[in-house]
Amino acid sequence: MVKAGSHGGGAKPRVAILISGRGSNMLALIKAADADSFPAEIALVISNRADAPGLALAAEEGVETVTIESKPFGKDRAAFEAVLHSTLDTHRIDLICLGGFMRLFTAEFVQRWYGKMLNIHPSLLPSFPGLDPQAQALKAGVKVSGATVHFVTPETDAGPIVMQGVVEVRDADTPETLSARILAIEHQIYPGALRLLASGKLRLDGATCRLSGDTDAAGTLISPRPTGR
């Protein structure tokens, strides 16, 4: 078993959040990390798009931002990652959180950050990876869905699962209403997962992630709830 996220220093691990757009998960992480008791520091926000609305939100919160436009690199992912890596090095980054970062990594980059890079996805993985997971969930007719924070592996929306949150799926749901319900859960579990990683409580055991100490799940969600008659 491998202890995940170890950075070898006494100070709080320094986190970079990578975004491509809205940045609502980024904001949830920044706000959570504002608390003195939070075990990680959000040191940097990196966007691969200059027009990402999240950049202004991060700046308003006093977090340093860097834009590395990925478009000019085209399909040369390694060249983009070389710039990304030197930026991460310059800012002495220990951990990465992907928050709606819409760019695939090479296996080499993922390997280099394995156990130190988290992603969030709006479904209960391994169900519905990829695009439009909320629409996929509605099409499949599942009665619960949710969000997953996981370690990043070379496969998209896969990797050891750190934390999941569950929501009910209602008959009247549209992709938009389901997305909004899931997003509220995302904003809870992403800070929770980063807290666990940064405080050294996660262990990687092959393809699974284990937690040192007790878990504290709220119970069971049954949806739709059977009515007694």
Ligand code: GAR
């Ligand atoms: C979030 O819903 C996140 O789970 C999803 O992108 C959205 C970004 O929103 N990520 C993926 O689908 C990854 N495959 P945000 O910019 O407001 O955090």
